[in-house]
Amino acid sequence: MPTEPRVWVGLGNVPGMSPVRRLRPVWADGAVATTGTAVQPGLDEVGTPLADVTFVVVDLETTGSAPAECGITEIGAVKVRGGQVLGEFQTLVDPGGPVPPFIQVLTGITTSMLVGAPVIEDVLPRFLEFSHGAVLVAHNAPFDIGFLRAAAARGGYAWPGNRVLDTVRLARRVVTRDEAPNHKLGTLAALFGASVTPNHRALEDARATVDVLHALLGRLGPLGVTHLEDLDTATDPVPADVRRKRTLADGLPDAPGVYLFRGPDDEVLYVGTSTxxxxxxxxxxxxxAEKRGRILEMVRIAQRVDPVVCATPLEARVRELRLIAEHAPRYNRRSRFPERMPWVRLTSEPYPRLSVVREVRDEDGAAYLGPFSSAAAAQLAVEALHESFPVRQCTRRLPLVAAAGASACVLADMGRCGAPCVGGQDRDTYAEVTARVRRAMLGDPAPVVAAHAERIENLVAQQRYEEAATVRDRLGAFLRGAARAQRVTPLASCAEVVAARRTDDGGWEVVVVRHGRLAATARVDRHTDPRPVIETLRATAEHVPAPVPPSSAAHPEETDLVLDWLERPGVRLVHVDTPWAMPARTALANVDPAAAIAAHAAEVRGLAHPTPVAVEAHDAVTRSAAVREAASREAASRDAAARHTA
Incomplete structure (x- = not known):
C-alpha cells in the first residue's frame, strides 16, 4: 500500500455519511483508505517554536528620514537563531551625495568616510541573500524597512516579503511606563542590561537590538507567545480568553476544506472555508487579525472545531454554502435562507402580468427573471419592465371577455396600458405586448435599456436628478436579474457537464456538474492518468433530479461558484450531454446600467466612441448626489452652531 494518497475524491462518493466523514482518499490502484483514525499532531502542526526561527536584526544609518529623498549610509545586521549568533553583516554605503552636518554629528559618519564605499545597488543583493527566509527585526521597523524597500524598488529588485517584527511595538506591550520613561533603543538596552550600548552606528545598534529582542521574547513567553505564529498577536493584544481558545486549531489538517465551530449542545455556531x-x-x-465583534463573541463560546477536508477549493466553497443552508448558524449572515430569494414571473394566463414570487413553478408559457438578492431588487426590475412596456399592472386574473360594467384604471388614460380589462385589447393584441416582454427578459434587453436611457436624458435635462437616479437603479436591478437568469439557465438545463483544469503542480482538478449542482470533484496528481478518475467520478457522482427551468438544482450562489470555475481560463470541457449555449444578444453584455446606456447610445448614433448624453446624465446624477450630501452636512453644521450660540 502506498504511503500517500494519489487522488482525493469528494462530495457524492460516500452516500449516507456525515459531512465531516464524507471525504476519503482513493489510492492509485482503486483501494480506499480508512478514515476516522485518531492521529496525534506533531509539534510542527501547532506552529514554529521561536527557538527554531531565524531572525535577522537590521539597523540603518541614513542621510535623513524620507526614503524617497534620502540615502542609506550604513547597513548593519545580525543573524540569530535560538539565542546564538549565526553571522553579521556590515558595510558603509555611498548615498550618492553629501552627508548633512547634523547627521555627521549624530552618527559620526562623514562624507569623506563614504568615498569609495559601494552604492546601495551593489549592497542590496548581498543583504537580501544574507536575510533570505529570515524574519526581519528592527527597532522602529517602518523606518528601516521603508528605506530598504525603496532602495529595492529603485534598483529594480523584487522585495522578498519577509515577515517583519518591530521591537518598539513589542516593548509597548510588555514594558510599562513605570519601568522606562520611553521605548527608545538606548532606554531599553539600559533597562535589560544589553552587552552593547547603542551609539547610532548600524552594527552596534543591531547588536543592542538583538539583546532587547531576546529580553522582550522572554517576557512574552508567559503570555503565551511561544511560536512564530503567536507574534502576529504580540504587538496587538488579544483578549486572554480568546487567546486560550487557540488550541482549538491544533491538529487541524493543512489542506483546503470547511470548518465548523461548535458550541454547547453541539450547536453549529459558524461555518467557514479555507481554500x-x-x-x-x-x-x-x-x-x-480577527476584529469582528460578533466573531469574537462566537469564539468565546466555541468548544471545538470540526474540519471537513475537501478535494478542491471549489468543493470547499460549495460545501460551505450547503452547510450554512443546512444548519443556519447564528453567526453566519450569508446565504442562510436560499429559499427566500425572489423571482420575477411573467404569468401564464390569458392576459399575463408581472409579479414577484418565491419559487419557480412548472407552468407552460410563464417566464422568469432572477433570482434576486431581495424582494426590493425584484420589485425594481418589475418597475423597469412596466416603464418599458404597456403591460397591465393590476393583480387580479382577467377573463377572456371583459365583464359588463368593468372600468379601466388611470394607466389606460395615460397610455401605459391597453386596458384588456374593459375590452381595449383582445387576447392576440395583448399577446404581442407580452411577447416583447418575454424577449427582453430571456434575451435582448435593448428595449428596456432604450426606454430608460431616454427617460434619464429627459429628467437630467430638467435637473430632476433624484428621479433620474431612481430610473438608473431600476435599470440596474433589471439587468442584474436578467443576466443571472440568462447565465444560469443554459447550465441548469445540462444533465451533466464534466470539466478539468490544470493545477499549479501539473495535476488536474476535475468536476462533474449536473443541472448546475456540483455532483462530484477530484484532484489528480501529475503522475496519474485522469481518464479513469473521470469515469469513476461520473459513475459515483450524486444523482441530481432535473429542476424546474429556469432554476438550477442548487443554491443560486452555488451555481454562480460553479459557473465562475467553468469560465476560468484553462478549463477544458471533457463531456457535455446537451448543448450549452446562450443567445448572442443578452443582458450579460452590459450588466452595469451606465455601460448599457453607453452601448445603446453608440448603436443609435452610429459612433464608435461616443460621449452619450445618457452617460453624462449618469455622471450628473452622481455629482448631484454628492453635492446634496455636502450641502446637507453644511446645513446641519450651521444649525448646530446656531443652537450652540443660542
Whole structure:
C-alpha cells in the first residue's frame, strides 16, 4: 500500500455519511483508505517554536528620514537563531551625495568616510541573500524597512516579503511606563542590561537590538507567545480568553476544506472555508487579525472545531454554502435562507402580468427573471419592465371577455396600458405586448435599456436628478436579474457537464456538474492518468433530479461558484450531454446600467466612441448626489452652531 494518497475524491462518493466523514482518499490502484483514525499532531502542526526561527536584526544609518529623498549610509545586521549568533553583516554605503552636518554629528559618519564605499545597488543583493527566509527585526521597523524597500524598488529588485517584527511595538506591550520613561533603543538596552550600548552606528545598534529582542521574547513567553505564529498577536493584544481558545486549531489538517465551530449542545455556531489550509485559517480567529465583534463573541463560546477536508477549493466553497443552508448558524449572515430569494414571473394566463414570487413553478408559457438578492431588487426590475412596456399592472386574473360594467384604471388614460380589462385589447393584441416582454427578459434587453436611457436624458435635462437616479437603479436591478437568469439557465438545463483544469503542480482538478449542482470533484496528481478518475467520478457522482427551468438544482450562489470555475481560463470541457449555449444578444453584455446606456447610445448614433448624453446624465446624477450630501452636512453644521450660540 502506498504511503500517500494519489487522488482525493469528494462530495457524492460516500452516500449516507456525515459531512465531516464524507471525504476519503482513493489510492492509485482503486483501494480506499480508512478514515476516522485518531492521529496525534506533531509539534510542527501547532506552529514554529521561536527557538527554531531565524531572525535577522537590521539597523540603518541614513542621510535623513524620507526614503524617497534620502540615502542609506550604513547597513548593519545580525543573524540569530535560538539565542546564538549565526553571522553579521556590515558595510558603509555611498548615498550618492553629501552627508548633512547634523547627521555627521549624530552618527559620526562623514562624507569623506563614504568615498569609495559601494552604492546601495551593489549592497542590496548581498543583504537580501544574507536575510533570505529570515524574519526581519528592527527597532522602529517602518523606518528601516521603508528605506530598504525603496532602495529595492529603485534598483529594480523584487522585495522578498519577509515577515517583519518591530521591537518598539513589542516593548509597548510588555514594558510599562513605570519601568522606562520611553521605548527608545538606548532606554531599553539600559533597562535589560544589553552587552552593547547603542551609539547610532548600524552594527552596534543591531547588536543592542538583538539583546532587547531576546529580553522582550522572554517576557512574552508567559503570555503565551511561544511560536512564530503567536507574534502576529504580540504587538496587538488579544483578549486572554480568546487567546486560550487557540488550541482549538491544533491538529487541524493543512489542506483546503470547511470548518465548523461548535458550541454547547453541539450547536453549529459558524461555518467557514479555507481554500489552502484549514489549520492556518482557524488559527487566525485567535489573533489580532480577527476584529469582528460578533466573531469574537462566537469564539468565546466555541468548544471545538470540526474540519471537513475537501478535494478542491471549489468543493470547499460549495460545501460551505450547503452547510450554512443546512444548519443556519447564528453567526453566519450569508446565504442562510436560499429559499427566500425572489423571482420575477411573467404569468401564464390569458392576459399575463408581472409579479414577484418565491419559487419557480412548472407552468407552460410563464417566464422568469432572477433570482434576486431581495424582494426590493425584484420589485425594481418589475418597475423597469412596466416603464418599458404597456403591460397591465393590476393583480387580479382577467377573463377572456371583459365583464359588463368593468372600468379601466388611470394607466389606460395615460397610455401605459391597453386596458384588456374593459375590452381595449383582445387576447392576440395583448399577446404581442407580452411577447416583447418575454424577449427582453430571456434575451435582448435593448428595449428596456432604450426606454430608460431616454427617460434619464429627459429628467437630467430638467435637473430632476433624484428621479433620474431612481430610473438608473431600476435599470440596474433589471439587468442584474436578467443576466443571472440568462447565465444560469443554459447550465441548469445540462444533465451533466464534466470539466478539468490544470493545477499549479501539473495535476488536474476535475468536476462533474449536473443541472448546475456540483455532483462530484477530484484532484489528480501529475503522475496519474485522469481518464479513469473521470469515469469513476461520473459513475459515483450524486444523482441530481432535473429542476424546474429556469432554476438550477442548487443554491443560486452555488451555481454562480460553479459557473465562475467553468469560465476560468484553462478549463477544458471533457463531456457535455446537451448543448450549452446562450443567445448572442443578452443582458450579460452590459450588466452595469451606465455601460448599457453607453452601448445603446453608440448603436443609435452610429459612433464608435461616443460621449452619450445618457452617460453624462449618469455622471450628473452622481455629482448631484454628492453635492446634496455636502450641502446637507453644511446645513446641519450651521444649525448646530446656531443652537450652540443660542
Amino acid at each position: 489552502t489550509s484549514l489549520r492556518k485559517r482557524v488559527r487566525s480567529y485567535f489573533t489580532s
